[in-house]
Amino acid sequence: MIEGGKRVMAAGIELSEYIMPGVGGMELSRENALETADVLNKIRPDFIRVRTFALPPNSPMEAMAREGRFTPMNDLEIVAEIRGLMGHLEEMPSHFRCADFSLNLLMHVDGYLNKDRVRMLEDLDSFLSLPELDRKAYVLLQRSGHYGVHPSEMLKHQDLMLELHNKIEELESGNGNGFDRYIRAMMAGQLPRPQTGSWV
Template identity: 40%
Template structure:
């Protein structure tokens, strides 16, 4: 048995079942990203996605049979996960691992699921929850320009269907930096998307890239990103420190002197400036990526502001 799955998901969705709704990225021009370069975007049909969901239901039954056979009363333990993988392959291992963690969370791939027609996405979510009734939490990636074009009513329909969180690559709140990296979004769109998503009752997680402005725009990057966060008030901000990858346009910009990356001390100073510039937001700061210099830089604002700043100062 086979289903389509995309290449990535957020670290916080490690225990989630992955279901591919769209293929690759409809924008695919960001100069720092190599994930979808050379790949064409396409929408998957509702029928294709439903067939994948049906396949997943059959895999669930096979994993349960393994668990029952081992005399665990149908409970999927680590031994059942290993057995499912060795007997059937990666898909069964993935589903068994999902069941091991409670079979509650699903992440819809790839880069911008909200680009689907709202009615189609609602239909997919409802079908998924009817076929896999243990599912409680659905999340996805979305671009700010796409989310800002959705009406408040459309976003509420998605929330009522079961979409509980949107992960969004904010990267920066500076229009100068956003233009430089060819993000295809603006600070205004970020704020509009953030407010609409929040008003619909959907949790919003913004990803921020310390160092993305380089030496030239470091201060601008920190201050304008803080300004957008202050206005958009996301539930989470997650740091993803810039790593300039080979075979990306940003690497070429660095090689020819157009982009000067920050050193580690400069990255941390930039993060401090951003954090101390956040005002009136109720958000959780997360640093859950191996690229981040200070992975202990986590807390909830405004209560943990002094703690976060003291970590940086130390």
């Protein structure tokens, strides 16, 4: 893969490399970030396109999750994985793209690694440093279809924040995992279904 990518770049052909944070689950999150960064640093593609993993319903991976062989990551954990990845990416003229995929939580983390890397790292750190309830509020807002809203803008609207906090409390009142299950279902609803009705 690395050699193939290098050949494409050497030939002057525009190259996009697609990455999928969250696909390794909690078990392989750190490895996924570090190994992906290593590959990208060697290829130095024109575009790095982020495609956040969402667990497909009725899929083999969902079965693995039920059996305890795969631990799905929530949005906050995936953002932390992206932060780990970017922290190991070199400053290169690759365009790190989050803005072109609706399942990416922080769509504003988008720019060139040789020009915007520091700003993107600051955006990731700013989100991760928010109180947990405010991070969840942003997740809920984004997953409800309000794409592209910056977290700092959301925090300015007290009525909206109260509404989001109340919804989070409602989701978590019966089960501690109610919020994550609700968000996971919303994300899965955006995934295409196998045309055969089966993953096999």
